Amino acid sequence: MLLVAALCLAAVEDPALAEQIAESGDTMLPRLISGDFQAIDLDADNAAMSWERVVARLSDYARSPGVAPHAFDVLLTQAEDLWSEVLESGEMARPRIRDGESGPWDAAEVPVSATVERLDYGVLKVPRLEGVRIHPLNAGGHTVGVVLSLGDHAFSLQAFRAPAGPIWGEVRPKVIQDVRNRGGTAEDAESSFGCEVCAQIPVIKDGRQVLQPTRIVGCDGPGWLLRGAYGGPSALADVVDPRAHHLFTQAVVDLSAAANQVDAPQEITALEIRWPATE
Missing domain, CATH: 3.40.1000 (Protein Transport Mog1p; Chain A)
Structure with missing residues (x-):
């Protein structure tokens, strides 16, 4: 989850990365950035962004021209703070069961x-x-x-x-x-x-x-x-x-x-x- 938060922050800081993600058809990151934390759940098409793609996109970001060598460490620190705020908000623990969108x-x-x-x-x-x-x-x-x-x-x-x-x-x-x-x-x-x-x-x-x-x-x-x-x-x-x-x-x-x-x-x-x- 920390890596997902880091990718969200990277997409906010790098418009080119955000555009690349949008063009790929991945929907999880745009939803998370807009505050829709339910996007972390798998949807009907199992279409939460795979962890392999998360790591790959973060690697691409770290190797991008103009990104400082220590930028990734800073990004992870910021992501940890962001994830702590999300957990403290209670949104991730909100019941999502037989609510019209989820079953069983x-x-x-x-x-x-x-x-x-x-x-x-x-x-x-x-x-x-x-x-x-x-x-x-x-x-x-x-x-x-x-x-x-x-x-x-x-x-x-x-x-x-x-x-x-x-x-x-x-x-x-x-x-x-x-x-x-x-x-x-x-x-x-x-x-x-x-x-x-x-x-x-x-x-x-x-x-x-x-x-x-x-x-x-x-x-x-x-x-x-x-x-x-x-x-x-x-x-x-x-x-x-x-x-x-x-x-x-x-x-x-x-x-x-x-x-x-x-x-x-x-x-x-x-x-x-x-x-x-x-x-």
């Missing part, structure tokens, strides 16, 4: 962005992101969700039938107590995911128990709850990983694809997904 969506709703390519797992439709590996989440002999590998982080998604209406507010205290009972720590929080649980969950790693930072998120939809757990070293960072936010808020829940529709129980139940034979 119900299959019957409009708009469900058709430009987002999704992998069909029956009840759960998951956005496709390049470089993200997807594995089945199994429980009790059934496949009940997906686990998405994001480098040294993992993000699990699971859908539940919730016929009695919104339940995330009731579920969170139970999640917190469960984590504490297992020897971890957990507390209510809020981010761009909305109301969530920030936890340190005991896991076994390399033969010993450690506490893994984990962000547990949830969202109520019509008759369902979508729950996610994002774990890894930076899971509790001040700014949510835009990949995780995109995967969660562009997911689609389709209760019509659930098994046993006639005998569907009225209590909260985990929904089994359809795992493709080719996966």
Whole structure:
């Protein structure tokens, strides 16, 4: 994020660089410069400027004629100050979930962005992101969700039938107590995911128990709850990983694809997904 802030400042100082970015079709920098911090999120076309392009453009700027050798160091210092101001403003933590522009969506709703390519797992439709590996989440002999590998982080998604209406507010205290009972720590929080649980969950790693930072998120939809757990070293960072936010808020829940529709129980139940034979 610091590099993105540095590129914003460089584009403000160098009109030629700003023009080059505009001509390339990249939309993130112009939006950020105008104060639209939601541009950091991936959009429907996964069109946030790639980190490789950010680094490349900063390198081009540093090598530009007339740019002093120490200019890049000054730029990073200014970018750090700018990013601190952004974080203190609270804009990056403002909930952006089921607000008309972001989901997660119900299959019957409009708009469900058709430009987002999704992998069909029956009840759960998951956005496709390049470089993200997807594995089945199994429980009790059934496949009940997906686990998405994001480098040294993992993000699990699971859908539940919730016929009695919104339940995330009731579920969170139970999640917190469960984590504490297992020897971890957990507390209510809020981010761009909305109301969530920030936890340190005991896991076994390399033969010993450690506490893994984990962000547990949830969202109520019509008759369902979508729950996610994002774990890894930076899971509790001040700014949510835009990949995780995109995967969660562009997911689609389709209760019509659930098994046993006639005998569907009225209590909260985990929904089994359809795992493709080719996966």
